[in-house]
Amino acid sequence: MPDVLLINVNFYGVPELQEPVGIEQLAGIMRAAGHTVELCDPTIDGDSLDVTVERILRGPPARVVGIGAFTDQAVTLRWVSEVASRLRAAGWEGHIIAGGYGATVRFRDYLAEIPALDAVVLGGGELTFPELTARVTAGRDLEGVLGLARRAGADVAWTRPRRVTDLDRLPPPARDLLKARRAKYGPRTMAYILAGNGCPFQCTYCSIKSYLAFHDGPVYCKKSARVIADEMEAIVTGLDVTNFTLLDDNFVVLDAEGIARLRGLRDEIRRRGLKVKLLVMTRPDSITAEVLDILKEMGTESIFIGVEAVHADDLAVYNRKGSQRVDSALELLQEKGFGLDLYSARRCRVGFIGFNPMSSLDTLEANVRFFARHRVPPKTLFQRVRIHRNTELRDIVAREGLLRHDPEQHMDYSEDVYRFKHPEVGVIYDLCQRLLREHYGMRNRVRRVEKCIALGGDDYPDISLAGCARAIDERVVGFLGELVAAARASAAAAAGAAADVPAALEACYRRAAADIAAYYDRERLEAKVSALERRLKADGRYMEADFHL
Numbered sequence: 001m002p003d004v005l006l007i008n009v010n011f012y013g014v015p016e017l018q019e020p021v022g023i024e025q026l027a028g029i030m031r032a033a034g035h036t037v038e039l040c041d042p043t044i045d046g047d048s049l050d051v052t053v054e055r056i057l058r059g060p061p062a063r064v065v066g067i068g069a070f071t072d073q074a075v076t077l078r079w080v081s082e083v084a085s086r087l088r089a090a091g092w093e094g095h096i097i098a099g100g101y102g103a104t105v106r107f108r109d110y111l112a113e114i115p116a117l118d119a120v121v122l123g124g125g126e127l128t129f130p131e132l133t134a135r136v137t138a139g140r141d142l143e144g145v146l147g148l149a150r151r152a153g154a155d156v157a158w159t160r161p162r163r164v165t166d167l168d169r170l171p172p173p174a175r176d177l178l179k180a181r182r183a184k185y186g187p188r189t190m191a192y193i194l195a196g197n198g199c200p201f202q203c204t205y206c207s208i209k210s211y212l213a214f215h216d217g218p219v220y221c222k223k224s225a226r227v228i229a230d231e232m233e234a235i236v237t238g239l240d241v242t243n244f245t246l247l248d249d250n251f252v253v254l255d256a257e258g259i260a261r262l263r264g265l266r267d268e269i270r271r272r273g274l275k276v277k278l279l280v281m282t283r284p285d286s287i288t289a290e291v292l293d294i295l296k297e298m299g300t301e302s303i304f305i306g307v308e309a310v311h312a313d314d315l316a317v318y319n320r321k322g323s324q325r326v327d328s329a330l331e332l333l334q335e336k337g338f339g340l341d342l343y344s345a346r347r348c349r350v351g352f353i354g355f356n357p358m359s360s361l362d363t364l365e366a367n368v369r370f371f372a373r374h375r376v377p378p379k380t381l382f383q384r385v386r387i388h389r390n391t392e393l394r395d396i397v398a399r400e401g402l403l404r405h406d407p408e409q410h411m412d413y414s415e416d417v418y419r420f421k422h423p424e425v426g427v428i429y430d431l432c433q434r435l436l437r438e439h440y441g442m443r444n445r446v447r448r449v450e451k452c453i454a455l456g457g458d459d460y461p462d463i464s465l466a467g468c469a470r471a472i473d474e475r476v477v478g479f480l481g482e483l484v485a486a487a488r489a490s491a492a493a494a495a496g497a498a499a500d501v502p503a504a505l506e507a508c509y510r511r512a513a514a515d516i517a518a519y520y521d522r523e524r525l526e527a528k529v530s531a532l533e534r535r536l537k538a539d540g541r542y543m544e545a546d547f548h549l
Helices: 021-032 049-058 074-089 101-105 107-113 128-137 176-188 208-212 225-239 256-272 289-297 312-318 326-335 361-374 378-382 392-399 423-439 441-455 468-494 501-523 525-538
Strands: 004-008 037-040 064-068 095-099 119-121 148-152 155-158 190-193 196-198 220-222 243-246 277-282 300-308 346-352 403-405 416-418
Touching: 004 021, 004 049, 021 037, 021 064, 021 128, 021 176, 037 049, 049 074, 064 074, 064 128, 074 095, 074 101, 074 107, 095 101, 095 128, 101 107, 101 119, 101 208, 107 119, 107 148, 107 155, 119 128, 176 225, 190 225, 225 243, 225 256, 256 289, 289 300, 289 326, 300 326, 312 361, 312 392, 326 346, 326 361, 346 361, 346 378, 361 378, 361 423, 361 468, 378 423, 378 468, 392 403, 423 441, 423 468, 423 501, 441 468, 441 525, 468 501, 501 525
Parallel strands: 004 037, 004 064, 064 095, 095 119, 190 243, 243 277, 277 300, 300 346
Antiparallel strands: 119 148, 148 155, 196 220, 403 416
16 A cells, blocks of 8 residues: 555646656655655646546555645535545545645645645745655644644644755655656657746735745745766766756746756756756846857757736736847847747747736737737737736726736636726637637648657658648737728727727638638648648657657
8 A cells, every 4th residue: 555646737748758857756755755646637648537446446545635635726626526526425534635726725725625625834834845745644633733733623724844955955756657757748748847936026916025925034945066966977878858847937047047057958958968858947138148158058949938018008907027129139149049940840838928917909910010020929929917926916907996806717717817908809809719619620630740750750741731830820819900000090080979989899700710721721731731741640740748858
């Protein structure tokens, strides 16, 4: 009988390559403390909730079941509830615990809505979960365990968690689930390194602050270059995996310590002879020629840069201090070989939040100009900001009277959603989502086929999709520009009277949809893509899972 079973519950219904390194890190800590640990991750094979629960019940019952809730979405709470409730219904008598970011920031909801749970571990759990398990296996109660939330009659009692701020002290993650991914997907599999946690910045929408509010100590902690390289080397030599994402929202910090850490990691990678491909995340104000040279020298193939906004009004709403120099940062990235284009060998991926409750025609127009100027793929252009609980942005939106409650319409988001201050922006947002829903699926199929072909190192020369995804993206960006122009023209034509903006925008949508459909017919995309999908599947090379490099 294992002491602990740790479960990843992201039941999206399709395989995902994102390694749940959080529960792997916890497993490494638990094993170092002498506990036996098993891990369960249905996303490797795309298993349903039913299949996962049946698989768990066929195995020996663990003394403690830990269910990781990575997000604060309502759907994650439902998944945790289903797993815990079915285990209890089948007679499972051990402790069932929820943990992770989502369960921490919503611990009262989890305990109120999931009777099968015994407790919620708050924070990272690096110190709390081993102590909890030791007490359970020894038959002792949990009274006095720090970092635990439990029911106390009709209320909930909780204690502040302790936090490991010296990340170098942690044992390396147990890579059971990466090993399983490597067996299924081959050497292209992506490994994830917890290079740092927390954030020193103060964006109004960010939920990291509310999560860190449960802890004492610094808001930003990071692993040393030596320890990051140790983990990489163990994975490269043990699993022959060379693709890595460095999980640190701001891996590049422009101070003496941050630059020294970058140089140190480059030197460690070189000294050990590691041939790796890295994805790192940073901000526009962290981009310099020196930083990009170091990143290239250490093997960085992809940079995610959190731009988020470009218009002054949006930057003020988000309290973004680093995006004012985004144009020069993107130009420098391209000079150094990190292209924004879909087909660049080294990619720069742009994080962006195109819509917020205070968005206006001016801010949307600035967004369109930015995306068109730099030829940025438009997926994030149509993203609306999420309103997390206990954030400054939620308070701002509430003061504006725009906050509302609609869990049925937005069941995959936090329940706090909003109206747009300018009604025409709401109409534009809805039409953009409609266009993506009805016409953008073909673009995503094109890109998946192109990636699968590229990973095979050869081509199917008789069927070409060259430039099709880019052509679709340009049409979609242009559509938003046309919507903004139509809204302005309609309002101007009304000359103070009530403008029929929705009708003008609907007409604009019909024109754009017809144009995209005509392009698909002209290029015979359905026939081409379907033929390639069939051939790739027959060759065993079609991958439904997401991948970055």
